[in-house]
Amino acid sequence: MTADTADFRRSKEHRAKTYNGYFFLIGLPILWLLSYWLVGSAIPGLDNPGKAGKVLFVFTLAGTAIVNFIFLFGFFMVQPNQTRVITLFGSYAGTERTEGLRWIWPWMGKQKVSARAHNIHSERVKINDKRGNPIDVACNVVWRVRDTAQAVFDVDDFKEFVNIQIEAGLRTVGARHPYDDFEEGETTLRGSPDVVNGELQTELNERLAVAGIVVDEAGLTHLAYASEIAGAMLRRQQADAVIAARKKVVLGAVGMVEDALEKLSRDGIVELDDERRAAMVSNLMVVLCGDRDTQPVVNAGTLYQ
Structure with a gap:
């Protein structure tokens, strides 16, 4: 293990500590009534017109405003197959996957990360097959985020990371086999689609594991000799x-x-x-x-x- 790999810490998703937002929503009118009563009670009157009464009123007004701000801005919504990555001053505090209205302290970050399946059709890339013949290939990949902590914190931009690794994996698998079988009985890109698609899915899963991403399906959608040798x-x-x-x-x-x-x-x-x-x-x-x-x-x- 090198010094660079020893310094790298792989993140791991765990559940965040959040609260049921509907419970806080029910308590919101109670908070408003209480705030109205406190502010109204602190308004300086004829019986207390001095400086102390004014200071008490300012502190009461500021305190109720801060409490209402904390109460209101702590709500957030989690939709089906959506997650929220919670951070506290740059530190990972967990991932919330529970659907519905949730509540958390407003100074905690709430980054939205989709756990739904994504479908990518790659661009056509020119590669050399096993025999050195230039060919044009493209593929379709269905992927989803499995570990939100790895996707957010272990790579810079996990969507761009997926796009780059798809092209790299396509080049790797395409170079393992010839386009067609002219002499030997071996696996070919054109004649063995099931084998090639399985290898492509395995290759992409290995490459994307560092980002907490799993590939559910991968397959070639375009395969042809390059124009110069077609x-x-x-x-x-x-x-x-x-x-x-x-x-x-x-x-x-x-x-x-x-x-x-x-x-x-x-x-x-x-x-x-x-x-x-x-x-x-x-x-x-x-x-x-x-x-x-x-x-x-x-x-x-x-x-x-």
Whole structure:
């Protein structure tokens, strides 16, 4: 552990000590009546016109004003899936998650932090895949604040932190795998979306744990070769498709020729020596594998003339 990491203290959320605001709201009219009675009683009259009466009136008026100020400005509201981070002169005093009207001393800070799910669609970023091919990728991430103390005090701006880490995690996961599988049977960005999305979610959860943020869902929403190599890669994909189709045609033709020769020999339709067998195989393969229609040629002689 280095000196820098030893000085860093990870915050941890705990419940703040606040009070039921409805109870204080009910007591508010009582406070006003009491304040009215006190101020009215302290007004200097004919029986007490001196300086002492005036001083008593000023102190009574100031005291009731301060009490009413404290009473009124201590109210705050907590909506569903919203929290309030309470601080006292810069020190963390807890987090209030109880819904409804709450009350706390007005000199305590009450920062609002949403605990609702946030949805971010990242910008398209250009990265290099495992084979070094430039690709354009984008993702969609659903995240929420799990620990409000970490989100507020352990990072400078947790929303900006999320945006930066999403791009960094996307680059990391995108560089682990090739865009497509041309030669080896391995995980690819295009062919294994479930695996790649799971890795992206795990990567983001690890990166955002320091900010008390959890990722509920993450997945690629855009995946394409970069414009400078898109044409070449398209031709390569087309060539691979042609090769695969040709391979399937040839294998099918070989099977058909084999069945034909076996049936001719089994039924005794014609006796074929090695040369005639080779000629028939050649002709059948040309007919079955050719791209164009074949033209029949009638041989009036023999194979040896």
